[in-house]
Amino acid sequence: MQKLNTAAQMRLMDQTAMHGQYAIAPAVLMENAGHAVVTHAETAVHGWQGKDVVILCGKGNNGGDGFVIARHLLNRGARVYVYVLGTVESYSPEARAHLHTLQELADEETCLIDYFAPSDKAWDRLYRRLSSSQVVIDAILGTGFHGTLRMPVSRIVNMVNEVAASGTLRVIAVDIPTGVNADTGDVSGSGDEEAAGPVFADMTVTFGVWKRGLLLYPGRTCSGVVVCDDIGMPRPLLTGREDDGAYMLEESDISEVLAPRSPDSHKGTHGTVAIVTGSSDMAGAALMAARGALRSGAGKLFLRVPARTAPYCIGRQAEAMVRGVGTGDHFTAADAAEIIEESRNWSVLAMGPGMGKQEDTRMFLKEVIAHTSCPLVLDADALNLLAGERDFIAPYGGRIIMTPHLAEFSRLSGLPLADIKKDCIAAAKQFVREWQVTLVLKGAPTVIVSPRTLHAYVNPGGNAGMACGGMGDILTGMVAALAVHDGMTSLTTAACAAVWLHSAAGDICHDTYGSYGFLPMEVADAVPRVITRLEDSRPLPVLQRPLVTEA
């Protein structure tokens, strides 16, 4: 799991490293940061030897990193053209010290320093320099960026993007591309066509831990390949958990919690999953949720649909035990007692996909939520029906996982879509604080929030081919099956595992089909392959390791 920090958390981390108990000299961290960029980017630019490199150094510490980078590039045989956008006096002591060293190395041949003062001539010179170079280092702004890029930075960034678009210039961003908000992934110029956009980098070398903006869209599209270097930060600062924590899920997090099946297990051991959903014109949603659960290892699967929907479901998924409930084409309050009674034998109950938005289905739903005791997964129409029902839901929140996509989340929470998109982690946390449920906010990326810790877990996987009706229904079934999987310590853990497996299965389909036309059922069918891959990569427990290995 990788920590995802905000700019403020990064500042605190830097301050603690430098001025707290660890007392690391500020110039040392900057030195390590600059050196890290040169090292990590070397392969991406096919070696520095003989390269012409433009280094754009802003007036903050991101610019200071640029001075260090210039020095190391000289040692590796590059020619550097350093553009200094601040005044010498305005730099921090450590940046000024590194600039001083660079000034001592300046010459006409390999190390040109340009104290950039905008004029027609200066713009022209910069454009020509960018056009004749192979690499540009974006050390203009880092975590200190806010708002919309101002002159002269805005014009410099436009120029970099224009020249890079011709394909001859590689763009390496220092810490985060200039113009990307480190907290939210929002970018300069979004929603304002007149304003300058952010730098579009081929690679970003980020320091200490990931910044949230590198993973959240649209910032993610600007970051290229991201490499994180610890730059020698003390380990407790890199791994410590913060109150307002956010973390990026990794494969190892999931393989850790997906315990291997015991050889003497049976279907009863692997959870009895119930899916109570569907309506007459949406039987497919119920079937897809069922397939998601079955492909994720549900031991037994009960599918309960409205009576008139049942003929469309019976026999379509042979492993599911299907029965119609009531007499109509949607659930009504009168159907609740039957489901509540049956739920005593179920380990988990999922509701919502294709359920319809009838008023009496709302009554059904509330009755079932209030009178069952197993974990509940609520998706799609269940969420539409529960819009604004915070006070009703919160007392049951500890056993509820809600899985809205952005539009459902907007209806449910009452938050405008634009605000959610602007800072989806903050919106998700605020919601969980109030509703007390485990939240899976589906989107690119999907964010999971725990009601116990309010930590947010961001899933980096998945692809545009998954933007298709039915993908969410598959996930609903997967979340339900994993909620009762051995080894899941909480509903949040199960939700994280399901989301990660779902996207990894989607990525397998993407490898086969590309971004168009693979089906939700195919994603479900790829899940066992992902689980097998995880099992194969898991180190054997000590007792299962062979004592003698043959040479």
Ligand SMILES: NC(=O)C1=CN([C@@H]2O[C@H](COP(=O)(O)OP(=O)(O)OC[C@H]3O[C@@H](n4cnc5c(N)ncnc54)[C@H](OP(=O)(O)O)[C@@H]3O)[C@@H](O)[C@H]2O)[C@@H](O)CC1
């Ligand atoms: N020990 C450490 O701390 C370490 C830090 N490190 C490095 O420091 C970086 C953070 O440095 P930082 O805090 O100095 O901020 P930084 O990103 O350089 O920018 C500040 C300048 O941006 C300007 N500015 C803001 N918005 C703007 C806009 N819209 N348009 C135009 N200008 C705008 C703002 O101007 P102002 O708005 O204040 O007038 C201010 O002058 C971090 O990303 C990492 O690279 C590493 O060396 C490791 C050790």
Ligand SMILES: [K+]
């Ligand atoms: K930068």
